[in-house]
Amino acid sequence: MWPWPRNETFGTGDAAKERRLRLADGGFWGAIFGGESNSGKSVNLKSTLQLATAWACIRLTAQAVSALPLDMFEKRSDNSRHRIDHDLSAVLIDSPNAGQTGLEFWESMVAGLVARGNACAEKNYTGRFLSSVTPIDARPVRVDGVLKYRVSDRGQTEDLPADKVFHLKGFNFGGDAGLSPITCGVHSFGSALAADETAARIFANGLQQPLFIDSGMTKLTKDQRADLTDLFKKFTGSDNTGKVMVLETGMKPVPLSLNPEDAQMLETRRFQVEDICRWYGMPPIIIGHAGQGQTMWGTGVEQILLAWLALGINPLCKRIEARIKKDLIPTGERRRIYGEFNREGLLQMDAAAKAAFLSTLTQNGLMDRDEGRAKLNLPARGGNAAVLTAQTNLAPLDQLGNGGGDIRAQMRALLDIKD
DSSP states (O other): OOOOOOOOOOSSGOOEEEEEOTTTTTTHHHHHHHOOTTTSSSHHHHHTTTTHHHHHHHHHHHHHHHHHHHHEEEEOOTTTEEEEOOOTTTTIIIITTTTHHHHHHHHHHHHHHHHHHHEEEEEEEEEEEEEEEEEEEEEEEETTTEEEEEEEEETTEOOOOOOOOEEEEOOOOOSSOOOOOHHHHHHHHHHHHHHHHHHHHHHHTTTTTOOEEEEESOOHHHHHHHHHHHHTTTOOOOGGGOOOOOOOOTTTTESSSTTTTTTTTTHHHHHHHHHHHHHHHHOOGTTTTTOOOOOSSSSHHHHHHHHHHIIHHHHHHHHHHHHHHHHSOOOGGHHHHHHHOOOGGGTTTOOOHHHHHHHHHHHSSSOHHHHHHHOOOOOOOGGGSSSSBBSSSSSOGGTTTTTTTTHHHHHHTTTTTOH
16 A cells, blocks of 8 residues: 555565555556546645645544454354454464554555555465465456456556455445545545645745735836846745835835635635545544634543544444455354454543443453453453452342342352352
């Protein structure tokens, strides 16, 4: 997906080849994501990443998903599940390929999925075992009705069979590829690029208001016009802010009626932040943009964060998990083996929320103390710490006044006291 080491090779023997995709490789990006907006700005992945809002939306989403722990599980006949050390664990979690860690691989895949609606990786096998997955520049094509993936590599193209490509597809209507937010939102992104360029030019001009000069003459000669132009250049630009220009006799400034305030530049750029966030499903508050009258702190922001985790991060995780099960796990194991991101990893930075979460589960018999300690990376204590317990302060009405014999028996069992 992103710049790739030059010495990276994949495959075996004479079939070994170099796979790399750089942001500077404009052929693929331009063909897929290029588009001319109504603002006149050309919109593609490279230009979109120059927008701070788009960069933040893509980066934060990719970092949030890739930072979640990924584990492999086996579903048992009693409907329980157990974490296992599967052959895929070494590839998907530890070292997907020779150049990336597990976090870097998933970060690049999620970034591609969010930014362009698709992320592809080439699957390489040693025998029947998956040995690596490598991000590649590929797009799905139909050749004689058969789905293949066209790879662009240093000016050469090659079609890979579908079973050699791990393809994460974004939101779509059932096609071979996900829909790209950049392509679908070309006019929104183009408008934002135009506003950024306009603001930059205003600041480059030293915030000087555009104006005309009335020379008081019917017509200027060519030399007079050139002299005036050279004179004005000495007083324009941010380096010349504050300089005073003395006009010749009869000359007077005529300001333009449209200025940045009239054009509502700040309001336009504020709206565009929110507009881009809509394309990426990102609450503006997450990237540090507070709406009018909205605070950056409080329970309201906490609820917005939870909504983003539920409606933004969780669907991405489910999409990836489903594709891992379908494309990477052998057919005979799909009914019982699966990969899953641990959403509880999102609680790691909130000590109060994690403490309440563990207390609720251990006090209601859903988790023993050792299981809770494992989630805190603490060693198991064994003994009664591995026993499921529950509070007994509530009892059915027909058992009130029975003397609490059952409670005493439970306490004796808990303390390992024999009758």
